[in-house]
Every structure is written in C-alpha cells, then in structure tokens.
Amino acid sequence: MKQVAYYKGCLASLSAKELDSSTQALAPKVGIELLELETVTCCGAGDIHEAEPDYYLHLNARILAYAEATGAETLMTICNVCTLNLRQANYQLKIDDALRARVNKNLETVGVPPYSGNVEVRHFLWEIAEGEGYELLKQAAHRGLKGLKIAPFYGCQILRPSKILGFEDPDRPWSLERIIEACGGQAIDYPAKVKCCGFPIIQAREETALGELIQPIEQAYEAGADAMVTPCPLCHLSLDAWQSKLKKATGRDFKMPILHLSQLVGVAAGLHDSELKFKRHVVSVDPVLEKLEV
Amino acid sequence: MSEAILYTDSPTMDVRLKIWRFDSTTGDRELKEYEVEAPEWATLLDVLDIIKDRVDGSLAYRKSCRMMICGSCGMRMDGGAVLACKTRMADIVASGRVPTISAMGNLPIVKDLVVDMTPFWSKFRAIGPWLRPGYDRPDDGKEYRISQERMNVIHKESLCINCGCCVSECNAMESDPEFLGPQALAKGMRFVGDPRDAGTVERLEDYNDSHGIWDCTRCYYCNERCPKGVDPRDAIAKLGAESIKHGIDRDMGAKHAKWFVKSAMTTGWLREAELVPKTQGIVSAIKQTGFALELARHGKVPPPFPPHVAERVKEARLLYDLVKEQGRDGALGIVQGEHALARIEFLEEHGARLNAPEIQPGVEPPHAEG
Numbered sequence: 001m002k003q004v005a006y007y008k009g010c011l012a013s014l015s016a017k018e019l020d021s022s023t024q025a026l027a028p029k030v031g032i033e034l035l036e037l038e039t040v041t042c043c044g045a046g047d048i049h050e051a052e053p054d055y056y057l058h059l060n061a062r063i064l065a066y067a068e069a070t071g072a073e074t075l076m077t078i079c080n081v082c083t084l085n086l087r088q089a090n091y092q093l094k095i096d097d098a099l100r101a102r103v104n105k106n107l108e109t110v111g112v113p114p115y116s117g118n119v120e121v122r123h124f125l126w127e128i129a130e131g132e133g134y135e136l137l138k139q140a141a142h143r144g145l146k147g148l149k150i151a152p153f154y155g156c157q158i159l160r161p162s163k164i165l166g167f168e169d170p171d172r173p174w175s176l177e178r179i180i181e182a183c184g185g186q187a188i189d190y191p192a193k194v195k196c197c198g199f200p201i202i203q204a205r206e207e208t209a210l211g212e213l214i215q216p217i218e219q220a221y222e223a224g225a226d227a228m229v230t231p232c233p234l235c236h237l238s239l240d241a242w243q244s245k246l247k248k249a250t251g252r253d254f255k256m257p258i259l260h261l262s263q264l265v266g267v268a269a270g271l272h273d274s275e276l277k278f279k280r281h282v283v284s285v286d287p288v289l290e291k292l293e294v
Numbered sequence: 295m296s297e298a299i300l301y302t303d304s305p306t307m308d309v310r311l312k313i314w315r316f317d318s319t320t321g322d323r324e325l326k327e328y329e330v331e332a333p334e335w336a337t338l339l340d341v342l343d344i345i346k347d348r349v350d351g352s353l354a355y356r357k358s359c360r361m362m363i364c365g366s367c368g369m370r371m372d373g374g375a376v377l378a379c380k381t382r383m384a385d386i387v388a389s390g391r392v393p394t395i396s397a398m399g400n401l402p403i404v405k406d407l408v409v410d411m412t413p414f415w416s417k418f419r420a421i422g423p424w425l426r427p428g429y430d431r432p433d434d435g436k437e438y439r440i441s442q443e444r445m446n447v448i449h450k451e452s453l454c455i456n457c458g459c460c461v462s463e464c465n466a467m468e469s470d471p472e473f474l475g476p477q478a479l480a481k482g483m484r485f486v487g488d489p490r491d492a493g494t495v496e497r498l499e500d501y502n503d504s505h506g507i508w509d510c511t512r513c514y515y516c517n518e519r520c521p522k523g524v525d526p527r528d529a530i531a532k533l534g535a536e537s538i539k540h541g542i543d544r545d546m547g548a549k550h551a552k553w554f555v556k557s558a559m560t561t562g563w564l565r566e567a568e569l570v571p572k573t574q575g576i577v578s579a580i581k582q583t584g585f586a587l588e589l590a591r592h593g594k595v596p597p598p599f600p601p602h603v604a605e606r607v608k609e610a611r612l613l614y615d616l617v618k619e620q621g622r623d624g625a626l627g628i629v630q631g632e633h634a635l636a637r638i639e640f641l642e643e644h645g646a647r648l649n650a651p652e653i654q655p656g657v658e659p660p661h662a663e664g
Contacts, residue, residue, distance in 0.1 A: 052538070059558055062609065088631070
C-alpha cells in the first residue's frame with residue numbers, strides 16, 4: 001500500500017460528498033492508503049491567489065507542512081484547482097530558499113510545523129493512470145463498463161499551465177482515455193474535452209460561463225456519449241448542476257449524466273450505492289446504471 | 295539537392311504540412327497538403343517561405359523579424375497558437391506527425407493565415423498603453439531611475455511582443471468577444487506596476503469594467519501559449535490583487551474572491567452556502583431561489599450550520615494578521631513567487647540541470663563553465 005496524505009478540498013467535504021466517499025472506497029483497491037488531514041484549510045481555489053496572494057502562499061505552505069508531518073511523500077488531491085494551487089505554491093517554496101525561510105518563520109510563529117519541501121502534490125488521476133496504480137486498477141475494474149461510451153472531460157487546471165502540472169501533453173492528453181478503456185468503456189473524442197467548463201466565473205459572469213459550458217456537453221452529446229467523466233469536482237458541479245440553466249438559456253435539455261473519476265472506476269470495481277451516492281447528482285445517472293444492469 | 299536550399303549545405307528533410315487556405319472575399323475554405331524539402335534547422339516560418347517561393351505564391355501569412363521580436367507570425371499549429379519563427383520542424387518531422395496550420399482564433403481571418411488584428415489593437419488601445427507621468431524629476435537633473443526591485447514587478451509583462459498567441463485560445467473571449475483579454479490586461483499591469491505612472495487607481499477602475507479583469511475564466515491557455523513567458527493570467531491575478539488592495543471591489547468577481555479569504559480565516563474551509571449572496575448580493579440570491587432549491591434536493595447546498603470547521607483554524611486567522619503586517623499585499627504577493635516558477639524547468643524532476651545559472655531579471659548571469 002502506498003501511503004498518501006489525502007487532501008480532499010472544500011467541495012468533497014461539502015456539496016460533492018459523493019466524490020469523497022467513492023474515493024475513500026476505491027483507494028485501497030488501487031493500492032493507496034489515505035492518511036486524513038484534519039487540520040488543513042481551503043487552498044484558496046485561485047480566488048485567494050487573486051485577492052491576497054501572500055496569504056494564499058502561506059495557507060498552502062501550511063497544508064504542505066501538515067502533509068509532510070504525516071511522513072507521506074505524496075499529497076494526493078482529487079480536484080484540479082487544488083492541484084494547481086498546491087503545486088504552484090510547492091514549487092515556489094521548494095525552489096526559492098529565501099522565500100521558504102520567510103514563510104516557515106511565519107508558520108512557526110503561529111504554531112505550524114515548518115515545511116522542508118519534501119512533498120510532491122499529485123492528483124488521484126495520475127496515481128491510477130500509470131505504474132502500479134494502473135495495474136491494480138485493471139484488476140479492480142472486474143465488472144467492466146460493457147462498452148459504454150464515455151466522454152472524458154479534463155478541465156483546465158490539471159493540464160495548464162503545463163510547466164506547473166506537467167503530467168501529460170496539455171493539448172493531447174491520454175490519462176482519462178486510458179482509464180476508461182481499462183475499465184471496459186469506450187472513450188469518445190471531441191475537441192472541447194480540454195477546454196474550460198466556465199466554473200470560476202459561473203457566479204460573477206453567468207452568461208459567459210454558460211457559453212463555455214455548453215461546448216463540451218453539446219459535443220459529447222452529439223458524439224453519442226452515454227456519460228461524461230471528470231477529475232474535478234468544480235467541473236462536475238457546473239456540468240451537472242448548471243445543465244438546467246443551459247436548458248433555460250438555450251432550450252436544449254441534454255440530460256447528460258456526469259461522473260466523478262472515482263465513481264466511474266468505482267462502478268466498474270463494483271462499489272456500493274452507499275459509496276457511489278449517485279442520488280446526490282442533479283442529472284440522473286439511472287440511464288447509465290440501467291445499461292450496466294447495476 | 296533542390297534549388298530551394300542552394301543557400302545552405304545543411305542536411306535536409308522532407309516536411310509535410312496541411313494548411314487551411316481561406317479567401318474572405320469568396321468564403322472559400324480548403325485544407326491543402328504540401329511537401330517540401332527544407333534544411334534540418336528550418337522553422338515553420340522557413341517552411342512557409344519555401345512553399346511560397348517554390349510551390350504556391352498565393353499563400354498569405356505575416357512575417358517580419360524572423361527572430362521572436364516583432365510578433366507578426368502568430369498562427370495555429372494543430373489548434374494551438376505558436377510563433378512560426380520559434381517553431382522548429384525537425385522533431386515534428388521525426389515523429390511522423392503532419393501538422394495542420396491555420397489562422398489564429400478569436401480574430402476574423404482576412405486570407406489564409408492572416409487575421410484582422412483590428413479588435414486586438416482596439417483593446418490594446420483601450421487600456422491606455424502609455425505612461426501617465428506622475429513623478430518628480432530628481433534634484434540632480436539626471437534621469438528618473440527605477441530600482442531593480444520595482445522593475446521586477448513588471449519584468450514579465452514588459453516582455454510582451456503583441457503577437458496575439460494568448461488571445462487565440464482565450465476561452466473567455468470565445469464566449470464574450472468584448473472581453474479585454476490577456477494581452478491588453480497584461481499590458482495594463484505593465485503600467486499599473488510602473489512606479490512612474492500616476493494613473494494607477496484610474497486604470498484599475500477602468501480594468502474593473504464588466505469586460506475586464508473579472509471576465510477571465512482562468513483556463514490558463516494564455517500562459518500555455520505565450521511564446522515570451524509573459525504569463526498573462528498571472529498578470530490578471532496581479533491586477534485583481536491590486537484592485538482589492540486599493541478597495542476597488544464592486545465587481546462580483548472581487549466579492550467572490552474576498553469571500554474565500556473570509557472563509558479561510560474563519561472556518562478554514564469555503565463557506566459554500568453563503569457564497570452566492572456574498573457574491574451577487576441578497577436580491578440576486580433570492581431570484582436564484584428556485585435553482586438553489588433544486589440543488590438543495592440533491593444535497594448540493596450544504597447548510598451553513600453547524601459550519602464545517604478545520605481543526606486549529608486559529609492558525610489560519612493568525613497567519614492572515616501576520617502577513618498583512620508584513621506588507622507584501624497586492625501584486626507583490628505574486629511577484630515574490632515568479633523567480634521560482636521561472637526555474638521549474640531546472641528542477642531535477644523536470645530533467646536535471648539543478649546547477650543551472652541563477653538568472654535574475656536585470657542581473658548579469660554568471661558565465662557558464664567550459
């Protein structure tokens with residue numbers, strides 16, 4: 001078992017509890033032991049980086065410090081935005097000794113252990129897309145997906161900026177497709193799979209955000225997808241919950257089921273209802289489950 | 295050896311390209327494939343020159359300096375904006391890929407690879423890309439000198455060559471064509487951060503308009519595409535931070551951002567249920583009641599009570615007070631991390647070169663050994 005410090009982030013603790021429960025249930029099946037972090041806070045979601053950037057750096061340093069204190073070498077995320085925010089701060093602290101010294105002094109002043117720069121931030125997607133995690137995933141996904149057509153949706157902040165994310169080619173990613181195929185599904189290709197879902201501005205600029213949101217859903221729908229899958233709970237929230245607003249704005253009702261990555265693999269691995277929690281979705285996942293005869 | 299490469303004795307390669315040809319007067323559009331012999335050192339621009347010279351003189355594209363300074367030759371390769379003069383073809387040829395070349399996005403096409411830059415220049419003009427001097431002449435009558443520290447604040451933004459690559463894939467501009475966009479806003483930061491400029495507050499007020507800073511959807515395409523390392527998204531974040539520092543926070547985007555700060559220092563986690571009223575105001579939030587109820591049915595509106603509180607959240611509160619005292623607010627909070635981000639490629643995990651020379655903007659680097 002690989003021990004990782006588990007950073008679930010805000011949404012998986014709040015409106016996307018189904019992401020947390022399915023990740024917790026799936027992790028041991030793919031060789032990952034989750035070490036819970038009780039003392040950490042929000043990463044700032046890019047908003048604190050924009051409002052109070054120095055505070056953003058300190059909050060993320062505090063998260064990294066508590067992750068390091070668990071003894072794990074990896075801080076595992078389940079959200080794109082957490083991944084970018086934490087990786088960005090981590091690089092700044094690892095590379096710039098003077099900056100790390102200043103931040104550590106501040107952390108110590110308020111009673112936080114110092115961060116020495118020995119943690120790597122990795123998304124759950126990367127853990128199961130290659131290496132041992134991928135080998136175990138193939139065994140775990142014994143129930144399969146019966147050739148279901150799945151549209152992978154990456155979202156932005158797990159691909160770009162690639163200098164900070166760096167796992168795969170941001171214009172030609174492969175990880176979600178590989179996992180879909182390993183689970184016995186059929187990956188659908190469509191141009192908007194790497195574009196923005198509009199979530200960061202969905203409250204401040206709803207019209208602009210909906211103009212972005214419709215692209216992946218419409219393209220996946222037209223390519224005949226049975227469902228979409230995403231590694232990000234923010235993308236999940238806009239793709240799932242805002243479909244009703246798209247209907248209101250455009251008259252088109254896609255009824256496209258949206259799955260979290262851990263739910264898609266979880267279905268193929270035979271996780272229980274109580275772990276998958278599909279009832280928490282706004283758009284019904286029943287058509288997918290019927291096809292799978294779950 | 296063909297006539298095309300008489301000027302060189304370099305080894306050559308066969309380059310295959312597909313180019314989207316377009317004629318705006320007729321609306322005709324055609325994907326044409328070309329194969330030419332080119333020197334192994336050829337860039338995409340060199341290959342286009344060979345095609346135009348030897349195969350089809352009617353191919354239209356812009357170029358001038360050929361050395362990443364003028365910003366004329368922005369175009370798309372396989373859907374991503376590049377500078378043709380910066381893109382070497384050898385690795386692409388070796389991989390067997392036949393790339394598709396097309397005009398940049400988010401701008402109207404005039405012919406083939408040439409776009410109409412008018413909307414680009416008008417947004418550039420709209421941010422006031424000139425100094426509004428507001429400084430006293432030094433007593434000694436010499437020129438006004440800026441410290442290296444102050445110059446670092448706008449070092450990256452000063453590198454912009456107005457090529458438009460950042461605009462090409464801007465997802466927010468695709469949805470809202472009036473969005474000022476990454477190039478204009480990065481240039482705006484170049485003046486907001488300039489200590490000689492007297493228009494800071496006025497500029498920030500302007501950039502806070504409905505199609506300004508808070509229109510950015512954080513897709514990070516601009517950072518990914520910029521051929522000069524400007525990182526326009528980071529420049530937009532700097533403008534956001536400067537706006538809030540100056541108390542310019544009327545936009546819903548600013549209120550949204552501030553609520554995350556408030557949440558982190560009170561409960562540690564986002565106070566999600568309160569985010570809509572705090573961002574949009576009570577009246578607008580009430581109008582959203584129907585939508586909220588629908589979400590609530592599926593547990594998507596977590597109740598604010600009891601709040602989800604992180605253990606030892608007091609530390610997050612104390613940290614806030616501490617960093618506020620230290621005065622690295624506004625853009626400085628982002629600038630302080632730029633040096634490290636510029637060096638990521640030298641990290642071991644990115645392929646060795648840990649001992650790469652320390653290069654600071656404005657400081658002469660140590661000479662390499664050997």
